[in-house]
Amino acid sequence: MSIKTEEMVLNMGPQHPSTHGVLRLELTLDGEIITKVVPHIGYLHRCFEKHCEVMTYPQVIPYTDRMDYLAAMGNELGYVIGVEKLLGIQVPERVEYIRVIMAELQRIASHLVAIGTYGADIGAFTPFLYCFRDRERILNLFEITCGARLLYNYIWIGGLSHDLHPDFVRLTKEFIREFKPNLKELNNLLTFNKIFIDRTANVGILPLETAINFGITGPMLRASGLKWDLRKDDTYSVYDKFDFEIPVGSGKMGTVGDSWDRYYVRVLEMEESIKIIEQAIAQLPDGDVTSAIPKKIKPPVGHIYSRVENPRGELGYFIVSDGSTSPFRVKVRAPSFVNLQIMDELCRGHLVADVIAILGSVDIVLGEVDR
């Protein structure tokens, strides 16, 4: 005979170190087992979409930086590509190559934070410091390029704000050379650590069918076993010129689509990003990065949905133009916003401690969830 005890409601957050920002999870518990999770968001809502209506098109770019503040280059890229399509601008080859280099460096930096904080969340503090040491070097590269470390306003409509620093190529090559052994070290330290695997393998399994129905994208979708990456499947910029693989989850330590798979896909993606950067630097063409920037930005009437593969998944901008100098409406399809919905599905039946392991593997940025 089983005894039914009273359920308890527990609030995790809005201030909690493992929620990566201000997120409140309302957990309903039966003993220590989760029966329901209700995420409450909106604590960082800054009316981005309302702001856009009174900004001119270039003025929106710095606002996009502040959504996913760990992957600001990717945010700018998505918006700029959309406006360029509306305007019908062709940008110089050099600009495209630099954009790809920046977006991939940003992907590595973002994944390093994801991996580092994930380790820290479930008790491994040392890898966090190793990750931030490497990320720091990428931020230095961004700093010599455009002066900013996190929020760049670097990718402009039709071009870039600055050309590369004369030292950039040398420093990037140096970084890649030293980063490769660091990645191996990270794997030995965290990825194949017995305690880490015990905490994450077979926890929060996400079946592919569910993932697609919930609109999950990015590393989470790939960890569930689907080869789906917008860089290949709906290619943009010059990604079609590079040779790289799309890593997918294989259930190496447990089941396909578990937390460990989601973590490991990110590690593998960093290796692929390095490949892309190496190729892009080797082929980097000459040219002027500001030549195609239009004097007057006034797109024709119409609407467009432009999307890019951000470190967290598909980032989409739905831009409606009414023919004036400011957008009539900008709607952002933020990957974290959509991915966070799955929490209830993933956590049910797990222990309270696993909520942290699952949330870390979803890898959300609240700036983007709340906009």
Added chain:
Amino acid sequence: MKSFEEISELLKNNFSDIQFEFHPEAKFEPYILVPANKIDTVCLFLRDNNDLYFDSLINLSAVDDFNGNKIKDPQGNEIMQGGTMSIYYHLESIKFRHKLLVKVIVDRDNPSVNSVTSIWNCANWHEREAFDLFGINFNNHPDLRRILMPYDWEFGHPLKKDYQNPEFYQGMRVPY
């Protein structure tokens, strides 16, 4: 992979009673206009048809078209009466790699449309967002609450073009 014309043809043949409007000429993205009361039926067909199989709803966005009559309210603020709002559904089939944009037009003064959450789970939060920021009612939605704004926000829906900021919220002055 099906082209826009083939999808249009399939819809026309399967729903003889529904008045679709096809816009293949739209400049950047061709779209299909579906009557608001039929969107759930059409979406279910789009998802379950073996040749279409739109298994993923990428994005759902609402737009305030702001095309009614401008009038003054008793306080002298300019507000909009009449007009329409649009809802855009971006669909994609991961199996067949085709995309489709479906559009719905609703009345601006009393916006209401059937929910598609039972078809794609990810529509849940997208619809809550559209309800929160535009005031669009999604019938049969399992959990239609505010999502980005505070739950006790009683000053309307901020992304409407004629939205007025309140003077005070919980004793705090709002305009700065």
